[in-house]
Amino acid sequence: MGEEFFTEVTGPIPFGGLESRDPLAFKVWQPDRVVLGRPMVDHLRPGVCFWHSFSWAGVDMFGNGTMDRPWLVPGGDEMAQARQRMAAAFEFFTKLGTPYYCFHDRDVAPEGDSFATFRSNLDALVDDALGYQERTGVRLLWGTANLFTHPRYQAGAATNPDPAVFAYAAAQVTHMLEVTQRLGGENYVLWGGREGYDTLLNTDLRREGEQLARFLHLVVEHKHKIGFEGQLLIEPKPMEPTKHQYDYDVQTVYGFLLKHGLEGEYRTNIEANHATLAGHSFHHEVAFAAANGMLGSIDANRGDPQNGWDTDQFPNSVEDLALPMYEILRAGGIAPGGFNFDAKLRRQSTHRTDLFYAHIGGLDTIARALLVAADLVERDDLGARKDRRYAGWDADLGKAILDGHESLESLEAKVAAGEVDPRPVSGGQEALENLVNQRVWSVR
C-alpha cells in the first residue's frame, strides 16, 4: 500500500446503532440488513461522487480553496497529483464501505494542451482505476463528460452556435462512453450544464433544440454501436450556471424526448436539489418519473431553503426523503441506478475526516428513509387509500370512458337522465400526512 491519506480512520466504518456515541460509526446504514426481502445495499446502491469530494478544494466565486487536499495544491506535477487523487479516493471508498463511485472525465484526468493529450491522460488513469476496482470491489455507478468547465463551452456544448464546439463535445462523449464501458459502468449521465441561455437576444431556441436532439441521437447510436449495456440518463436542472437550462425538469425532458423520437432511450438522473430549484419537491420529480417510465438514478443532496442556490449539501432529512423513497420502492427499485452523493462539504469543513462525517450522515439518512418507506409499502395504507379514491375508474363508467366507448354526447345524455350524479368526497390530506409522520417517528 502507498501513502495513506485518511489516517484518522483506520478500517471500514463500523455499525454502531442508534445509541452509538461514536461519530465515526453508522447509526442506521447496515448494508446487509434485509429490507423487503433484499439487502439494504441492493435497494440504495450508494455511490461517492469524485468531483465534490476529491477534485474540489473549497474554491467558491469569492475565495480560494480552504481544504486540506494535498493532491489539489496548485503547481505540482499534474499526472502525479491525479494519481494521488485517485489513490485517496479509493482509500476513502473502501474505508467508508460504499459499493459505487461516479466521475466526469475531467475530475480524474488533467486537460493537457490538446484533446489527444487529455485522452491519453484519461486512458492512463482509467488503467489505474481498473486496477483499484479489481482490488477493492468498488464499481462505477456512472460516468459522464464535463461539457461545461472549459471556456469553449461558455455558450453550451451541443447547443453552441458554433458546430465545432458540438464536434468537440461529441469527441469527449464518444471517449467517455467507451471509458465508462471499459470500467463496467452501469449508467452514463448527460447533464446539460450550459445547454441553455443567458439571454434570448443572442439565442435561437429553434436551432438549439434541434442541435440538442441530434446530439442525443448520436449518443444513442454510439451506445448501440459499441454495445454499451448501461442506461443512458439525462439529469434535469432548471438553471445555474445558465439563466435558463433546457432540461428544466423531468417532465420537460420527457416531452423533449417524445418530440424527437428518443423515448425509451433515456431515463433521468434526478437530483434532489435540482427539483427544488425547479420549484418542485423532490417527491414530485421522482413520482413523475416513476409514473412515466423515466426513473433512472438519484443524485442525493439538499439545498438550503433560505436561498435559491445549488448548495449541494449532504442529505439530512428523513422526512424529505421518505416519500421519494416510497415512490422508488413502489416503482420496483432504482437499479441499475443508485444513490450518488452529489454533495459537498461546507467550505469551512476543511479537515479530511469531515468527508467521513458527511457521508456517514448521508448514508444513515437515506437508510432510515428506506426503512420508513419500506414500512409504508408493507402496510400499504397509502396505496389502498389511493386505490379506493380512483375505484370508479375501474368500474363500468370509468372503464367505458377510458376504453373509448363514451363520447361527449353520450355522457351528456347520462348526466341529463340523472344516471350520473357525482358527490364531492374528502381528499383526507391531513389524515394521510399523519399516517406518514407516524411511520417517520416510530420505525426502527
Ligand code: XLS
Ligand atoms: C451540477 C450537476 C452535475 C452533474 C454531473 O449541478 O449536479 O454535477 O451531476 O455533471
Ligand code: CA
Ligand atoms: Ca448532479
Ligand code: CA
Ligand atoms: Ca447540484
